Amino acid sequence: MSQMSASERAAGATEVPVARAPYFVRKKKGISPQSIAIIVFLSMCALFFCIPLYVVVVTSFKSMDQIREGAIFALPQIWTLDAWDHAWNKACSGINCHGLKVGFWNSVMILFPSLILSIALSMVTGYALALWNVRWAGAFLFLLFICAFVPFQIIMYPLIVMTSSMKVYGTIWGVAIVHAVLAMPVLTLIFRNYYKDIPQEIMSAAVMDSGSFWKIFFEIILPMSGNILIVILILQITSIWNDYLIGVTFGGLNGQPMTVNLANLVTISTGTTNYAHNMAAALLTAIPPLVVYFVVGKLFVQGVTAGAIKG
Amino acid sequence: MKTMRWSRISPQAALIPAVAVTLVAFVGSILWTLYLSFTRSRRLPEYDIDWSEWGRQYDRLFKDAGWEISLRNLIILGLGSALAIVFGFILAAMIDKEKRGESLFRTVFLYPLAVSLIVTGAAWRWILNPTLGAQAFLRGLGWEVDFNWLAQPDTAMYAIILASVWQSAGFYMALMLAGLKGINSEIWSAAKLDGVPLWRLYLEIVIPMMKFTFITCAILLSLGVIKAYDVVVAMTNGGPGQSTWVPAYFTINALSAKSNLGYASAAAVMMLIITLIVFLPLVALTAWQQRKGAPR
Amino acid sequence: MPTVSFEHIVKSYGSMTVLNDLNLSVDDGDFLVLLGPSGCGKTTLLNLLAGLLEVSDGRIMIGDRDVTDLDPKDRGLAMVFQSYALYPTKTVHGNLKFGLSASKLPRDEIEKRIAWAARLLQIEPLLNRKPGQLSGGQRQRVAIGRALVKNVGVFLFDEPLSNLDAKLRTEMRLEIKKLHDELKSTIVYVTHDQIEAMTMATRIAVMDGGVIQQFGTPDEIYERPANLFVAGFIGSPAMNLREATLNVSNDRITAQLASGVVLDLEGYDFAETPRNGTKVIVGLRPEHFGAPDVREAKAAATFTLPVQYTERTGSDATVYLKLDNQLLALRVAPDAASRLKPGTSVSVDFLSGKANLFDAQTGRRM
CATH class of the missing domain: 3.40.50.300 (P-loop containing nucleotide triphosphate hydrolases)
Known part of the structure; x- marks a missing residue:
């Protein structure tokens, strides 16, 4: 993440010499054929990227009669919210037909505890590893690095047994706890890398002034963590909300998040599939992370790249 | 040695939860699964190992046609998804070259990443619908195209690849863009002065300079492919038949649908081994390159 | 406290x-x-x-x-x-x-x-x-x-x-x-x-x-x-350090520099009486030289050397003289420095009782 901002600064610097040579700028003002070609190509790619969103949106507003005509790219003849209403209130997931609102509230209830758990745990761990003298920190970091890449399937069954014995299997708490556990290695590495950049002297001063692990954390380090906290929040909100596997494995029947409801809806093909309902449900599921993305897109990019490049 | 100071104890105490989670939920669980893979556990775990044929689950696994399909699909998916890196690089290079509209294009190319793969799968499943989707539309225009990928065993993987590439190309674009911006701007000026054609500049200078970024992308892609599960569930649910099974799907299917714990554990262990096979050499390579680059 | x-x-x-x-x-x-x-x-x-x-x-x-x-x-x-x-x-x-x-x-x-x-x-x-x-x-x-x-x-x-x-x-x-x-x-x-x-x-x-x-x-x-x-380490410009050989006679101890200049060590507080012929390093602070071409009443040695260059910092100036292919720094008043042209020869006295002596082998003060 720090690499990103450094490179952005470097990119800003490149523009300075151009700006200082006005005759050069004037010459460049007209768009060259090469630029036009690039922009046309990029626009076509952008169009391709937008197709699924467009199709989902227009389908969700269509009536089933129009859908049967086969004109998938056409705008709705009559705009109707029936499909949205059905998806939210009546869509079936398995045997329950109470709509996606059940899954939506489950997702919300999963989101908050797992955000708090995962961030609190990994933040304190990252802080202790980065700024305090822990003899075996290097070995532990290596272990976390390995854990960050372990496929979920290899720890799935033991986690089911553990959550069952904790009496949280099949509840939203089970899902939340597993989310926190699985996110811990990655988040710890991100926090640790961020805290590593805090000047050593500030830490030395704090150790001499207070010496208390928690007091330094809450009074000095936590207020300095604003940026990374937002980035991590976005990363976690989107990844928890979009998760399917953990939700379907640990949610049981009552703790299923929205994605599981959606998957049940679109994959189970009993009777005729109502595509308008499916697309409205898909859109309902996609809206919360999309809102986050469009509101704080730049931080989202930082979040996903930070989640990717660690160590 | 010396008297214990409180300042030395409290950070270690604060690490206890994380260490416990790591040791129990990760290390312990991996060992547990590894152990189970040597047993005959079916629905419920059994903890007796028949030492005369401790590898029976693995023997069965290697003979299982479903596993073979899963491995083959893993390779197909990996090669296909590599398109996302190529595509991502092309997009990044163009955005970087032509600064106009950078933030708009970036926003558009990255939004699929914010959406759940279940949603992505549902959307593409609908677009690829043979009777009402894009195929019908294009045929309506008089084009005889065959888009019925999902229903045919030999093309269903392409549909999954299409959805994965659509979803992840923007991510690789973002990584590549960061890499491109890290390149010293004077190189572009120098190339312009030397009259080097652009494609040669990219091929001979820029791409070699970005090999660290490419390796990072390759690692992430491989790990993502090994973990691929959601998109398969949403697009095909493994079908038609077993034609779109991947190891992640195979493993969970063995556990939940077949209720065969020992078998699922063996498959999970194989997934871990595949991860390590992909992961360790690449990490070693990057570490080696970083060390080689360090003295400069 | x-x-x-x-x-x-x-x-x-x-x-x-x-x-x-x-x-x-x-x-x-x-x-x-x-x-x-x-x-x-x-x-x-x-x-x-x-x-x-x-x-x-x-x-x-x-x-x-x-x-x-x-x-x-x-x-x-x-x-x-x-x-x-x-x-x-x-x-x-x-x-x-x-x-x-x-x-x-x-x-x-x-x-x-x-x-x-x-x-x-x-x-x-x-x-x-x-x-x-x-x-x-x-x-x-x-x-x-x-x-x-x-x-x-x-x-x-x-x-x-x-x-x-x-x-x-x-x-x-x-x-x-x-x-x-x-x-x-x-x-x-x-x-x-x-x-x-x-x-x-x-x-x-x-x-x-x-x-x-x-x-x-x-x-x-x-x-x-x-x-x-x-x-x-201490002093700017740094102390001039030159190899020399001690000459001990009954009532007089002198140090002969490689260039032949003889430094009178009268008044130097030896920790113990040195032996004749001991190799030493002589340390001469730049500010312990007299003004250029002025005879001092109590001089330990007189150097007549060509000027290499001068450095002026405003409040004072440093003149570098050429001695055995090395430089000898001495501090002078700025107006005196301006009269010294590179290449010209100048004669300066080193003040008596200001020299530092170090054992050439151990580097310790004598």
Whole structure:
């Protein structure tokens, strides 16, 4: 993440010499054929990227009669919210037909505890590893690095047994706890890398002034963590909300998040599939992370790249 | 040695939860699964190992046609998804070259990443619908195209690849863009002065300079492919038949649908081994390159 | 106001030993400067005292307390850092207050101390600002203030002036000196800047390679450097060091330089009478030469040499003469320097009784 901002600064610097040579700028003002070609190509790619969103949106507003005509790219003849209403209130997931609102509230209830758990745990761990003298920190970091890449399937069954014995299997708490556990290695590495950049002297001063692990954390380090906290929040909100596997494995029947409801809806093909309902449900599921993305897109990019490049 | 100071104890105490989670939920669980893979556990775990044929689950696994399909699909998916890196690089290079509209294009190319793969799968499943989707539309225009990928065993993987590439190309674009911006701007000026054609500049200078970024992308892609599960569930649910099974799907299917714990554990262990096979050499390579680059 | 003493300190990282059996003791109220080039171990020594590093062996005493195994906050110290190390998210007031967080003081006492330190350092108008809104000099004051409020007997400074520009550095130098005079506290101050050391210290410990080369008052260090390292390190321009051979006769000891010039060592306080023919290094301070082409009443030697070039700094000037393919620096008045053209020959006297002699083999002062 720090690499990103450094490179952005470097990119800003490149523009300075151009700006200082006005005759050069004037010459460049007209768009060259090469630029036009690039922009046309990029626009076509952008169009391709937008197709699924467009199709989902227009389908969700269509009536089933129009859908049967086969004109998938056409705008709705009559705009109707029936499909949205059905998806939210009546869509079936398995045997329950109470709509996606059940899954939506489950997702919300999963989101908050797992955000708090995962961030609190990994933040304190990252802080202790980065700024305090822990003899075996290097070995532990290596272990976390390995854990960050372990496929979920290899720890799935033991986690089911553990959550069952904790009496949280099949509840939203089970899902939340597993989310926190699985996110811990990655988040710890991100926090640790961020805290590593805090000047050593500030830490030395704090150790001499207070010496208390928690007091330094809450009074000095936590207020300095604003940026990374937002980035991590976005990363976690989107990844928890979009998760399917953990939700379907640990949610049981009552703790299923929205994605599981959606998957049940679109994959189970009993009777005729109502595509308008499916697309409205898909859109309902996609809206919360999309809102986050469009509101704080730049931080989202930082979040996903930070989640990717660690160590 | 010396008297214990409180300042030395409290950070270690604060690490206890994380260490416990790591040791129990990760290390312990991996060992547990590894152990189970040597047993005959079916629905419920059994903890007796028949030492005369401790590898029976693995023997069965290697003979299982479903596993073979899963491995083959893993390779197909990996090669296909590599398109996302190529595509991502092309997009990044163009955005970087032509600064106009950078933030708009970036926003558009990255939004699929914010959406759940279940949603992505549902959307593409609908677009690829043979009777009402894009195929019908294009045929309506008089084009005889065959888009019925999902229903045919030999093309269903392409549909999954299409959805994965659509979803992840923007991510690789973002990584590549960061890499491109890290390149010293004077190189572009120098190339312009030397009259080097652009494609040669990219091929001979820029791409070699970005090999660290490419390796990072390759690692992430491989790990993502090994973990691929959601998109398969949403697009095909493994079908038609077993034609779109991947190891992640195979493993969970063995556990939940077949209720065969020992078998699922063996498959999970194989997934871990595949991860390590992909992961360790690449990490070693990057570490080696970083060390080689360090003295400069 | 306590004394500070290091007893048989050993500090090693793995197999690398940075400090080996180091002993040093500072009296109550002293201003000790640890002076040396980077990597000499001075900052390590300071961090050991602060408790930010742990000693591998040995004992650190503050007053009659053994603080070797105490946490930094319990040692009764305050420290000012090179980069100031202000807490960026706290106001100046918050910074000073956090400095007191280890001491369980009543609220009004805390506020009283903050007010006192702010007044003393003239940072009262800044109390509600964040460090990011302060200039370098103001940050420096806040950093000192954060140390002052603790009301401890020992203050540690780790190159506190190196991030300031030259003018501010001079101002802050005086100010720290003034604070020391007012508070009468013990100060341990690390720097690589000999001007800071010479102007502020009551005691200087010159360090190199993890070893204390000399410990003494600034005057002792300057006038009687204990060895070649100290001789070469202290003084700007550096002391001229030349090989020579001692000539001991009954009543007279002289040193003959390689160029043939004979230096009269009358009045030199030998630790023990040297033997005839001993190889020595003669150290001649640039400022101990007479004016060019002026005969001095009491001269130890006269050099007649060609001028290589002159350097003028405004208030004075340095002339470099060519001696045996090396340069001999001498300080002259600026107007005298302007008359000396490169290539012309000049004759200067070295003042009697000012030479330094070092054993060529051991490098120690004779």
